[in-house]
Amino acid sequence: xxxxxxxxxxxxxxxxxxxxxxxxxxLIIEKEARVFQGITDELGSxxxxxxxxxxxxxxxxxxxxxxxxxxxxxxxxxxxxxxxVAKHRFKVPRTIARISNPQNEVLxxxxxxxxxxxxxxxxxxxxxxxxxxxPLTHLLMLGDRGLEIVDVKISPESTTIGKSVExxxxxxxxxxxxxxxxxxxxxxxxxxxxxxxxxxIIAVTPPESEExxxxxxxxS
Amino acid sequence: MKIVIMGCGRVGARLAxxxxxxxxxxxxLDTDSYSFRRLPAAFGGSALVGNGLDGEVLKGAGVEESDVxxxxxxxxNRNIMACQIARQIFNVPRVVCRIYDPLRQxxxxxxxxxxxxSTIVMAxxxxxxxxx
Numbered sequence: 001x002x003x004x005x006x007x008x009x010x011x012x013x014x015x016x017x018x019x020x021x022x023x024x025x026x027l028i029i030e031k032e033a034r035v036f037q038g039i040t041d042e043l044g045s046x047x048x049x050x051x052x053x054x055x056x057x058x059x060x061x062x063x064x065x066x067x068x069x070x071x072x073x074x075x076x077x078x079x080x081x082x083x084x085v086a087k088h089r090f091k092v093p094r095t096i097a098r099i100s101n102p103q104n105e106v107l108x109x110x111x112x113x114x115x116x117x118x119x120x121x122x123x124x125x126x127x128x129x130x131x132x133x134x135p136l137t138h139l140l141m142l143g144d145r146g147l148e149i150v151d152v153k154i155s156p157e158s159t160t161i162g163k164s165v166e167x168x169x170x171x172x173x174x175x176x177x178x179x180x181x182x183x184x185x186x187x188x189x190x191x192x193x194x195x196x197x198x199x200x201i202i203a204v205t206p207p208e209s210e211e212x213x214x215x216x217x218x219x220s
Numbered sequence: 221m222k223i224v225i226m227g228c229g230r231v232g233a234r235l236a237x238x239x240x241x242x243x244x245x246x247x248x249l250d251t252d253s254y255s256f257r258r259l260p261a262a263f264g265g266s267a268l269v270g271n272g273l274d275g276e277v278l279k280g281a282g283v284e285e286s287d288v289x290x291x292x293x294x295x296x297n298r299n300i301m302a303c304q305i306a307r308q309i310f311n312v313p314r315v316v317c318r319i320y321d322p323l324r325q326x327x328x329x330x331x332x333x334x335x336x337x338s339t340i341v342m343a344x345x346x347x348x349x350x351x352x
Contacts (some may be wrong), residue, residue: 055323077301
């Protein structure tokens with residue numbers, strides 16, 4: 001694949017190295033002379049000096065034949081514009097933007113950026129997973145569908161222990177997909193399945209029902 | 221009209237002040253409170269410190285109830301992004317931004333973002349003056 005990376009900072013540099021190692025054709029676009037020189041010295045001629053938001057630079061980069069453009073500068077606005085120009089002017093099939101403000105995820109999707117990667121959200125999710133006291137963990141966002149996959153842990157204090165699944169008042173749109181019980185044996189819960197302490201429940205839910213799902217599964 | 225302006229540089233401050241004189245309800249945003257020195261003492265609108273790329277800041281500036289949003293910072297991309305937030309997230313009926321880069325301006329015109337390129341306007345004015 002031909003991949004263009006906008007922004008030659010640390011993220012762009014290491015991303016390019018990894019993509020090159022996977023055998024892709026990669027070009028980094030970097031504005032600053034010093035950074036441009038550093039990349040060229042280390043990786044050879046994989047860097048183009050210029051503004052990755054400018055149509056003229058993107059023409060030089062051969063963007064019309066790119067399979068993917070990844071914008072990883074430190075500024076959300078620059079990443080948005082680079083992706084939009086690539087998408088609308090050069091018809092790049094896949095655009096990916098790094099974002100710092102998690103709120104921008106919704107906007108970027110609306111404006112035609114295919115994938116957003118938020119370091120802030122990734123770190124937050126890791127904290128949730130690592131801190132086991134956290135009762136509900138986000139596993140995966142199914143962006144286009146308005147659904148997410150979550151992991152709810154049943155602690156010994158949960159008031160739902162001993163109740164069957166059919167007696168729980170689950171919010172509409174939320175479905176229990178899997179229960180992982182002792183010895184890590186996963187199974188698909190039925191209406192008669194009884195909740196036990198230590199159960200790990202994987203569920204699909206609309207994000208807005210997350211709180212009611214947590215209460216339905218663990219008691220308030 | 222209720223107008224929110226992002227960027228209190230020379231153009232932003234002048235526009236805010238003249239719209240205020242015409243009786244519009246103006247709120248002007250800038251990341252640096254020092255920029256507000258450019259507003260005249262008689263300015264009757266509000267001046268708020270904050271980043272217009274942040275949805276919470278825009279809400280605080282009353283963008284949801286505003287009729288017009290104008291982006292006049294030094295950065296083309298900042299202006300473009302703020303205008304798209306105002307339009308797409310907060311449904312502001314009219315958004316206008318300054319875009320220096322003529323090629324970027326042309327593209328965003330096709331994407332429905334109304335803009336003025338000061339580069340083109342100034343160059344044309346100078347040309348007209350010189351050629352008579």
